[in-house]
Amino acid sequence: MIRFDEVSVRYGEEEAPALGPLDLTVPEGELCLVVGPSGVGKSTLLNAVSGLVPHFTGGTLRGRVTVAGRDTREHRPRDLADVVGTVGQDPLAHFVTDTVEDELAYGMESLGLPRDTMRRRVEETLDLLGLAGLRDRPIATLSGGQQQRVAIGSVLTAHPRVLVLDEPTSALDPAAAEEVLAVLQRLVHDLGTTVLMAEHRLERVVQYADRIVLLPGPGRAAVPGEPAAVMARSPVHPPVVALGRLAGWDPLPLSVRDARRRAAGLRERLALAPVPASAAFGERSGAGGPLLTARRLGVRRGRAEVLRGVGLTLGRGETVALMGRNGAGKSTLLRTLVGMHAPAAGSVELAGRDGTSAVVPHRTPPGRLLRHVGLVPQDPRDLLFTESVAAECAAADADAGAAPGTCRALLTRLLPGVRDTAHPRDLSEGQRLALALAVVLAAAPPVLLLDEPTRGLDYAAKARLVACLRELADEGHCVLLATHDVELAAELAARTVVLADGEVVADGPTAEVVTASPAFAPQVAKVLAPAPWLTVAQVRAGLDRPTDGGA
Numbered sequence: 001m002i003r004f005d006e007v008s009v010r011y012g013e014e015e016a017p018a019l020g021p022l023d024l025t026v027p028e029g030e031l032c033l034v035v036g037p038s039g040v041g042k043s044t045l046l047n048a049v050s051g052l053v054p055h056f057t058g059g060t061l062r063g064r065v066t067v068a069g070r071d072t073r074e075h076r077p078r079d080l081a082d083v084v085g086t087v088g089q090d091p092l093a094h095f096v097t098d099t100v101e102d103e104l105a106y107g108m109e110s111l112g113l114p115r116d117t118m119r120r121r122v123e124e125t126l127d128l129l130g131l132a133g134l135r136d137r138p139i140a141t142l143s144g145g146q147q148q149r150v151a152i153g154s155v156l157t158a159h160p161r162v163l164v165l166d167e168p169t170s171a172l173d174p175a176a177a178e179e180v181l182a183v184l185q186r187l188v189h190d191l192g193t194t195v196l197m198a199e200h201r202l203e204r205v206v207q208y209a210d211r212i213v214l215l216p217g218p219g220r221a222a223v224p225g226e227p228a229a230v231m232a233r234s235p236v237h238p239p240v241v242a243l244g245r246l247a248g249w250d251p252l253p254l255s256v257r258d259a260r261r262r263a264a265g266l267r268e269r270l271a272l273a274p275v276p277a278s279a280a281f282g283e284r285s286g287a288g289g290p291l292l293t294a295r296r297l298g299v300r301r302g303r304a305e306v307l308r309g310v311g312l313t314l315g316r317g318e319t320v321a322l323m324g325r326n327g328a329g330k331s332t333l334l335r336t337l338v339g340m341h342a343p344a345a346g347s348v349e350l351a352g353r354d355g356t357s358a359v360v361p362h363r364t365p366p367g368r369l370l371r372h373v374g375l376v377p378q379d380p381r382d383l384l385f386t387e388s389v390a391a392e393c394a395a396a397d398a399d400a401g402a403a404p405g406t407c408r409a410l411l412t413r414l415l416p417g418v419r420d421t422a423h424p425r426d427l428s429e430g431q432r433l434a435l436a437l438a439v440v441l442a443a444a445p446p447v448l449l450l451d452e453p454t455r456g457l458d459y460a461a462k463a464r465l466v467a468c469l470r471e472l473a474d475e476g477h478c479v480l481l482a483t484h485d486v487e488l489a490a491e492l493a494a495r496t497v498v499l500a501d502g503e504v505v506a507d508g509p510t511a512e513v514v515t516a517s518p519a520f521a522p523q524v525a526k527v528l529a530p531a532p533w534l535t536v537a538q539v540r541a542g543l544d545r546p547t548d549g550g551a
């Protein structure tokens, strides 16, 4: 159904190709997953199938890509629209209408489908993706995850034979991600749809893949193959695979279920080992009075009461995960804490520096607020304004009053290999996020807020981000991160707060909060439950203890 013959893609004057040379065949009715580190060319591969490369992104494509027999060089994306449905990394860029219902119908209208068919499919899709309550809403008012669902729904309604999905679950809460993957699997199994998908959160997707293509790194040949075989050698892999490698399981498990079946021996070896402290088990610090206090906070957007009675204090050195369903109000809370929304009820206060009086975010000018609190927004583009990576870094140092070179050094630490001359617009998703993180980290504000900070990041970049944030917490900063990444929360946060429908419904030690609900439990916890292990790092440390005979 999809074929690449000696394909390579080069952007601008770059010497090295961003992708290829690549040969690849994806048969009809298979779900093929593209995996690899950030910036390795996954989106470029996907865009070559939908025809966006080279027609819209620029760059030179060599070799031949065919989809359902059509050469993408001769067919522009709109000439492929009857066969290929594409969901890109940035749903906002693709929306053509204003409301949810219109967006779901748009693709079918342009294909000229009969009215009653359109009507029926819109209703089906609203139900399938949990969007019925939002049908009349302007898309601009939806949360990130709600928008991602609309983007997915809008391509499903047209029933394309090929679906190209670039990180389709990156903004979805864990339960919504499972639902979307179940829908895709049904299309593959029942209708013979062909799916090509790139995704970093492999714990969510590998078990659904019929085939995986690994792009291991720049200049290295792609490795296509059967999922377990590719995972056995892949530098990027989900926690169950890491656990399987550690325990020496063969074949490697790809799902929690597979791993549980093999875990008896591992449980025995771990039974006597004390669970080593990880951040998730660490002491809560918070000495010296809170850095941030929100009391009975209420926030309205339009006619909706989005936050109600939210109470939250963050102390020095604390790292707190903020979790909850799509649309629960996480982004709204973070934005309110940096003064972007004025509270309709209650209050927010940040500790003043050196005994000065408290700061109220929405009444403080941005230049001054920067020294108290920083937010890395859900869309990193909201933070990037200049023409190049170097200019962005220089501006960040100047705004923050940091030594020149601070921001650039942070960027290199988070994700090596991002060029100074690149335009932020042309960066890969992970590269752009790393840049936004570096810009905010350069100011090292006492209170650091991160909205979904691992979208598009590979596991290595995530580990480096964790290390950076731990250092900041050790220096006394407090970190609040809104995330759907249960693995990240388990790794990094000692405390987790759960929002539901605008209210705080849980606030406590991460180990307790995440294991209390299957939706939030990380893979290792599910495999070893009821034993209280959360991460592979903990299990490794447990096995290494001399008292139990070592690994």
Ligand SMILES: Nc1ncnc2c1ncn2[C@@H]1O[C@H](COP(=O)(O)OP(=O)(O)OP(=O)(O)O)[C@@H](O)[C@H]1O
Residues within 6 Å of the ligand: 011, 012, 018, 036, 037, 038, 039, 040, 041, 042, 043, 044, 045, 057, 058, 422, 426, 427, 428, 429, 430, 431, 456, 457
């Ligand atoms: N339009 C463009 N112009 C110039 N360079 C580009 C363009 N699009 C992508 N690149 C570069 O090509 C390389 C591959 O980017 P691509 O987006 O395909 O990576 P990716 O594997 O999808 O990354 P991520 O996992 O971060 O989404 C990156 O170094 C990126 O900076």
Ligand SMILES: Nc1ncnc2c1ncn2[C@@H]1O[C@H](COP(=O)(O)OP(=O)(O)OP(=O)(O)O)[C@@H](O)[C@H]1O
Residues within 6 Å of the ligand: 141, 142, 143, 144, 145, 146, 171, 173, 301, 302, 303, 304, 306, 324, 325, 326, 327, 328, 329, 330, 331, 332, 333
């Ligand atoms: N102008 C508006 N009118 C009505 N509802 C709105 C408006 N703006 C936002 N909302 C709603 O407020 C809720 C909270 O949105 P928010 O972006 O804070 O959620 P979130 O928890 O960050 O979600 P996600 O995980 O999807 O990013 C959502 O249900 C959203 O649809």
